[in-house]
Amino acid sequence: MQIWKEYLDNNKDRFIAELFSLLRIPSISAKSEHIAHMKECSEKIKFYLLEAGADKVEIYQTAGFPVVYGEKIIDASLPTVLVYGHYDVQPAEPFELWNSDPFEPVIVDDKIFARGSCDDKGQLYMHIKALEILLKTNTLSSNIKFCIEGEEEIGSPNLESFINANKNLLKADAVLISDSAMISFETPSIDIGQRGLVYIELELTGPNRDLHSGIYGGAVANPINILSKMIASLHDENNRIAIPGFYDDVLVSSAEEREKLALAPFNEAAYREELGITNLYGEKDFSTNERTGIRPSIDVNGIWGGYTGEGAKTVLPAKAFAKISVRTVPNQQSKDITALLINHLRDNLPDGVTLKTQSRLGIEPYLTPVESNVYKAAAKAIETSFGKTPVPVRCGGGGIPYLFENGLGIHVVFMGFGFDNDNIHSPNEKFGLENFYKGIETIMHFHKIFKDLNVTK
Amino acid sequence: MQIWKEYLDNNKDRFIAELFSLLRIPSISAKSEHIAHMKECSEKIKFYLLEAGADKVEIYQTAGFPVVYGEKIIDASLPTVLVYGHYDVQPAEPFELWNSDPFEPVIVDDKIFARGSCDDKGQLYMHIKALEILLKTNTLSSNIKFCIEGEEEIGSPNLESFINANKNLLKADAVLISDSAMISFETPSIDIGQRGLVYIELELTGPNRDLHSGIYGGAVANPINILSKMIASLHDENNRIAIPGFYDDVLVSSAEEREKLALAPFNEAAYREELGITNLYGEKDFSTNERTGIRPSIDVNGIWGGYTGEGAKTVLPAKAFAKISVRTVPNQQSKDITALLINHLRDNLPDGVTLKTQSRLGIEPYLTPVESNVYKAAAKAIETSFGKTPVPVRCGGGGIPYLFENGLGIHVVFMGFGFDNDNIHSPNEKFGLENFYKGIETIMHFHKIFKDLNVTK
Numbered sequence: 001m002q003i004w005k006e007y008l009d010n011n012k013d014r015f016i017a018e019l020f021s022l023l024r025i026p027s028i029s030a031k032s033e034h035i036a037h038m039k040e041c042s043e044k045i046k047f048y049l050l051e052a053g054a055d056k057v058e059i060y061q062t063a064g065f066p067v068v069y070g071e072k073i074i075d076a077s078l079p080t081v082l083v084y085g086h087y088d089v090q091p092a093e094p095f096e097l098w099n100s101d102p103f104e105p106v107i108v109d110d111k112i113f114a115r116g117s118c119d120d121k122g123q124l125y126m127h128i129k130a131l132e133i134l135l136k137t138n139t140l141s142s143n144i145k146f147c148i149e150g151e152e153e154i155g156s157p158n159l160e161s162f163i164n165a166n167k168n169l170l171k172a173d174a175v176l177i178s179d180s181a182m183i184s185f186e187t188p189s190i191d192i193g194q195r196g197l198v199y200i201e202l203e204l205t206g207p208n209r210d211l212h213s214g215i216y217g218g219a220v221a222n223p224i225n226i227l228s229k230m231i232a233s234l235h236d237e238n239n240r241i242a243i244p245g246f247y248d249d250v251l252v253s254s255a256e257e258r259e260k261l262a263l264a265p266f267n268e269a270a271y272r273e274e275l276g277i278t279n280l281y282g283e284k285d286f287s288t289n290e291r292t293g294i295r296p297s298i299d300v301n302g303i304w305g306g307y308t309g310e311g312a313k314t315v316l317p318a319k320a321f322a323k324i325s326v327r328t329v330p331n332q333q334s335k336d337i338t339a340l341l342i343n344h345l346r347d348n349l350p351d352g353v354t355l356k357t358q359s360r361l362g363i364e365p366y367l368t369p370v371e372s373n374v375y376k377a378a379a380k381a382i383e384t385s386f387g388k389t390p391v392p393v394r395c396g397g398g399g400i401p402y403l404f405e406n407g408l409g410i411h412v413v414f415m416g417f418g419f420d421n422d423n424i425h426s427p428n429e430k431f432g433l434e435n436f437y438k439g440i441e442t443i444m445h446f447h448k449i450f451k452d453l454n455v456t457k
Numbered sequence: 458m459q460i461w462k463e464y465l466d467n468n469k470d471r472f473i474a475e476l477f478s479l480l481r482i483p484s485i486s487a488k489s490e491h492i493a494h495m496k497e498c499s500e501k502i503k504f505y506l507l508e509a510g511a512d513k514v515e516i517y518q519t520a521g522f523p524v525v526y527g528e529k530i531i532d533a534s535l536p537t538v539l540v541y542g543h544y545d546v547q548p549a550e551p552f553e554l555w556n557s558d559p560f561e562p563v564i565v566d567d568k569i570f571a572r573g574s575c576d577d578k579g580q581l582y583m584h585i586k587a588l589e590i591l592l593k594t595n596t597l598s599s600n601i602k603f604c605i606e607g608e609e610e611i612g613s614p615n616l617e618s619f620i621n622a623n624k625n626l627l628k629a630d631a632v633l634i635s636d637s638a639m640i641s642f643e644t645p646s647i648d649i650g651q652r653g654l655v656y657i658e659l660e661l662t663g664p665n666r667d668l669h670s671g672i673y674g675g676a677v678a679n680p681i682n683i684l685s686k687m688i689a690s691l692h693d694e695n696n697r698i699a700i701p702g703f704y705d706d707v708l709v710s711s712a713e714e715r716e717k718l719a720l721a722p723f724n725e726a727a728y729r730e731e732l733g734i735t736n737l738y739g740e741k742d743f744s745t746n747e748r749t750g751i752r753p754s755i756d757v758n759g760i761w762g763g764y765t766g767e768g769a770k771t772v773l774p775a776k777a778f779a780k781i782s783v784r785t786v787p788n789q790q791s792k793d794i795t796a797l798l799i800n801h802l803r804d805n806l807p808d809g810v811t812l813k814t815q816s817r818l819g820i821e822p823y824l825t826p827v828e829s830n831v832y833k834a835a836a837k838a839i840e841t842s843f844g845k846t847p848v849p850v851r852c853g854g855g856g857i858p859y860l861f862e863n864g865l866g867i868h869v870v871f872m873g874f875g876f877d878n879d880n881i882h883s884p885n886e887k888f889g890l891e892n893f894y895k896g897i898e899t900i901m902h903f904h905k906i907f908k909d910l911n912v913t914k
Contacts, residue, residue: 155769195671199769208733212882214652217784218754219745221738224779225692225757231682232689276665279808281678288676297675299773300682302766306759307780312612312656312817314782315758322681323764325771327674351736360769425669 003137004444008437015129016112016433018048022087022121023105023114029065029088029154038150041087042066045148048125052132054146060166062158065150069169072131073143079454080143081447082172082408084400085124085179086152089116090425097427110433117431119424123178123417124148126436130443139444142451145172152179155361156400163407173454174374175404176446178439180416183393185438187265188386190378191414193293193394194401196328196365198337199301202227202345203356204320210306211316221352223320224305230348231322234298238284241298243344246337251330251367253294261289263391293394297327298341323360334362363399364406368413373453378415381445385438415446460594461901465894472586473569473890475505479544479578480562480571486522486545486611495607498544499523502605505582509589511603517623519615522607526626529588530600536911537600538904539629539865541857542581542636543609546573547882554884567890574888576881580635580874581605583893587900596901599908602629609636612818613857620864630911631831632861633903635896637873640850642895644722645843647835648871650750650851651858653785653822655794656758659684659802660813661777667763668773678809680777681762687805688779691755695741698755700801703794708787708824710751718746721848750851754784755798780817791819820856821863825870834907835872841906842899872903 008015027041028034042059045068049057054070065088073080092102092115100106105114112122127146134140147170149159163170183189204223211220236242253261266289272280282291291297305320307313328337342357349355368375370392382390401412417439423429465472484498485491499516502525506514511527522545530537549559549572557563562571569579584603591597604627606616620627640646661680668677693699710718723746729737739748748754762777764770785794799814806812825832827849839847858869874896880886 197671197771199771201769206734211732213754213756213758213782214654214784216732216749217756217782218748218752219737219739220732220734221736222756224760225688225755228685228688228757228760229692231685235682235686275668275673275677277663277677277809279678280676281807281809282676291675292673295675297670298682299670299674299679299771300685300763301670301770301772301774302763303681303685303777304761304765306757308759308761308778312658312780312782313758314654314656314756316756317758320760321765323769325670325674325769327671350738352734352738 001139001444003139004133004441007133007137008440012437019112019122019125020105022125023116024103026103027088027116027150028091029151030091038065038088042068042150045087048128049146052128053135054131060162062162064158067150067162068148069146071143071145072135072140074140075143078142079451080145080172081450082145082147082170082175082404083127084175084177084404085127085148086120086150087124087148088150088153089119089121090153092427094427099428102429107433111430112433112436113428113430115429117429118418118422119429120152120179122431122436123439126178126417126439126443130440130447133440134444134447140447142447144447145170152400156403159400160403160407163403167408170408172408172410174410174450175401175412176374177400177412177414178416178443180414181418181420181422182416183264183391184419185386186388188382188388188390189264189393190375190382190390191394191416192368192370192375192392193330194366195296196332196334196399196402197361197363198326198328198334198341199359199361200324200338200341201358201360202322202324205318205354205356206352207316207318210318213314213316216316220316221350222316223353224317226350226353227303227305227320227322230345231300231324233344233348239281240283241296243340245340246296249331249333249336250296258290260392261293261394262287264289264393289393294329296329296332298324300324328365330365330367332365334364338362364402366401366405366412368401368411372411373450374411374413377446377450377453378413380449381442382415384445385442415442417442458596458901460596461590461898464590464594465897469894476569476579476582477562479582480573481560483549483560484545484573484607485548486608487548495522495545499525499607502544505585506603509585510592511588517619519619521615524607524619525605526603528600528602529592529597531597532600535599536908537602537629538907539602539604539627539632539861540584541632541634541861542584542605543577543607544581544605545607545610546576546578547610549884551884556885559886564890568887569890569893570885570887572886574886575875575879576886577609577636579888579893580896583635583874583896584900587897587904590897591901591904597904599904601904602627609857613860616857617860617864620860624865627865629865629867631867631907632858632865632869633831634857634869634871635873635900637871638875638877638879639873640721640848641876642843643845645839645845645847646721646850647832647839647847648851648873649825649827649832649849650787651823652753653789653791653856653859654818654820655783655785655791655798656816656818657781657795657798658815658817659779659781662775662811662813663809664773664775667775670771670773673773677773678807679773680810681774683807683810684760684762684777684779687802688757688781690801690805696738697740698753700797702797703753706788706790706793707753715747717849718750718851719744721746721850746850751786753786753789755781757781785822787822787824789822791821795819821859823858823862823869825858825868829868830907830910831868831870834903834910835870837906838899838902839872841902842895872899874899
């Protein structure tokens with residue numbers, strides 16, 4: 001579409017300037033001292049949505065930070081795409097590792113360096129600018145809604161209730177999210193799977209007080225030793241999860257799907273080097289991408305107990321604690337997996353030690369069906385602007401797609417334009433100018449293709 | 458000896474008053490704010506030794522708190538007993554659980570309540586008063602030396618070098634220590650064995666930074682999971698230590714010795730209730746007293762890693778840490794056991810995780826030979842004043858006997874007069890008046906019997 005390109009070329013500088021004004025606001029949802037910045041940022045999003053031509057732009061209060069809503073309905077009978085994004089960002093620490101001020105964006109080597117440049121202000125702003133171009137060039141052919149929240153970096157605690165309380169407002173045919181990465185321009189990809197999360201906290205209690213290990217050691221169960229045994233019992237010698245029934249509901253990927261996933265380039269040496277490890281470690285007979293994408297995993301996220309200070313103290317502690325999480329895959333249900341995990345731990349608990357468990361989180365896994373219109377539209381849009389069919393990949397975690405699918409009954413696609421090395425959540429976060437421009441173009445293609453697919457059907 | 462009894466009866470009140478003046482000094486070696494009290498207490502010990510009639514009473518400075526020395530040599534050709542004790546005490550926290558001021562002794566139900574009443578001021582003071590009585594009644598028939606240190610509650614870091622630097626000064630035929638308990642007046646006992654201690658600290662490192670468990674979980678070794686596996690590998694299904702070669706040097710107790718040890722009364726229900734546990738847990742085919750007395754054990758004393766704050770954080774941590782200790786038994790050598798332990802942990806370390814270990818402590822186990830004169834004298838002395846042959850028991854830990862045996866080449870006996878429920882190291886520490894008086898009497902018998910045994914031989 002030559003007309004889009006011309007408009008974009010003529011307005012590039014302004015687009016960047018607007019984005020910079022968003023990036024300058026330290027909208028860190030995790031830190032209470034930034035409450036005013038969160039408000040300022042939500043108001044700026046509202047302002048830019050209005051400027052772009054959206055209607056019914058409104059700031060919706062929640063129990064936490066507000067959601068900004070806006071829409072452009074050109075014909076209620078046409079398909080509607082709900083765009084999700086978030087205006088909050090990660091804390092910027094450690095500051096000393098940044099080469100420039102995290103909240104004073106700079107362009108170096110055609111990349112925008114700033115906290116939030118990729119995650120997610122830069123990517124959500126592509127959608128606002130796509131709307132502007134589509135409207136200004138009279139090429140919008142379907143309906144668009146925006147749902148921009150401010151709590152993604154703290155686990156979206158109020159998104160589910162917002163969705164469920166506003167089902168009519170958010171009613172759409174699909175959800176489009178740009179809050180992820182693609183492999184490269186040469187190998188564009190779409191993230192079709194997000195693992196779910198089960199998170200529990202354990203408290204083991206042995207004797208009623210810390211004991212002297214010289215006097216009692218060998219005769220009384222030590223909660224740390226027991227906890228270690230329980231954790232060790234979670235995996236077998238092939239690093240397969242050893243909880244009975246754990247894999248019963250796992251959607252087994254077909255050989256064909258595994259072949260497709262294997263198309264994503266993976267440089268093991270570079271991966272290892274980047275992590276500073278000499279060897280990878282995981283479930284036998286699966287590749288690294290499969291281990292993190294289509295296979296569940298269990299990690300201890302934290303452990304503590306006994307004497308952790310300097311020097312030697314010969315204590316046989318009364319208590320030991322751990323935080324343990326499971327990354328689930330379709331079609332594992334967080335409730336079932338929580339129960340299986342806790343029951344297994346209990347089965348490995350000797351008499352004389354008591355176990356208290358607390359379920360902290362249950363986020364369902366999500367998989368975008370590759371035969372869905374929303375996936376097809378994203379794949380076609382990427383093919384149109386990058387010249388290559390995207391590779392479906394499965395990686396990462398996060399429960400947002402599930403919330404939308406569950407609340408609104410529609411599919412979700414992650415069409416992200418960042419790169420894996422964009423340092424989201426780390427110092428020197430960046431987002432390429434080319435990624436930004438290509439993203440806007442692809443989003444515009446998406447809306448057109450999605451409408452065509454749905455209307456033709 | 459009627460003459461002893463008379464002197465004791467006539468001076469009881471003064472003895473108690475003197476002991477109270479010692480107990481009033483908060484000589485807490487672990488806390489730097491008590492440095493002045495430590496000095497005050499060592500000077501008071503010196504004063505009371507002089508008052509009792511000891512010669513060459515001297516305060517010896519060390520790299521830490523001083524040692525008080527004193528002696529009464531009546532004839533260099535006669536046997537000499539070296540009495541060890543300590544004037545430092547444990548911290549008194551938690552104060553709120555004390556029924557009276559820990560440093561303002563009171564007598565309730567014929568027991569002295571105060572920090573240090575049993576451990577060890579009350580018990581070491583019995584030895585000073587025994588000397589006084591023996592001298593005042595002209596019944597001292599052998600030589601006595603005193604070595605009273607001020608660092609027992611912090612691991613006696615300077616005792617070994619003091620002993621080795623003063624071998625001539627401390628030269629004796631045996632060491633007598635009252636810093637332990639007996640089962641009861643009806644079942645007097647002598648603690649003949651002290652387990653040794655090996656203490657290491659581990660640091661496991663996986664990736665070069667904390668990772669997002671959703672992105673990397675399942676593909677990268679998690680140091681906490683690995684540490685748990687390593688700890689679990691230390692024991693087999695019978696709770697036997699599973700380190701190859703670990704038991705090679707263990708002195709196997711004969712059926713006869715085990716029968717003797719089994720004579721010590723043990724009420725399992727009371728033991729469990731006191732600890733607040735429903736079941737005991739330890740090495741198969743051994744009794745509780747054997748598990749803590751004649752068998753080695755391994756305890757994790759502390760563990761930490763990952764996120765230990767409130768709520769859920771899905772981190773795959775870069776590091777995990779643990780403190781692990783072994784209670785060794787004769788004839789295990791701390792150096793060998795440290796090496797076996799570390800090698801075993803290394804053997805269970807997968808590629809991709811690195812292990813740093815640090816050896817913190819190595820204390821050798823000790824066993825008083827029941828055929829030695831020092832044991833025989835203690836047994837006979839107890840029999841004389843309690844009317845029953847004492848039961849040999851093995852319990853507890855602590856490296857002091859080994860330091861004397863190793864440094865001076867002589868045997869050590871623990872002839873203690875506390876009870877297990879005297880709350881040493883806990884609130885409401887106490888020491889029975891009867892224990893105090895009986896202790897003095899028994900010590901006087903000991904010196905006479907030990908001399909007779911050695912001179913006759």
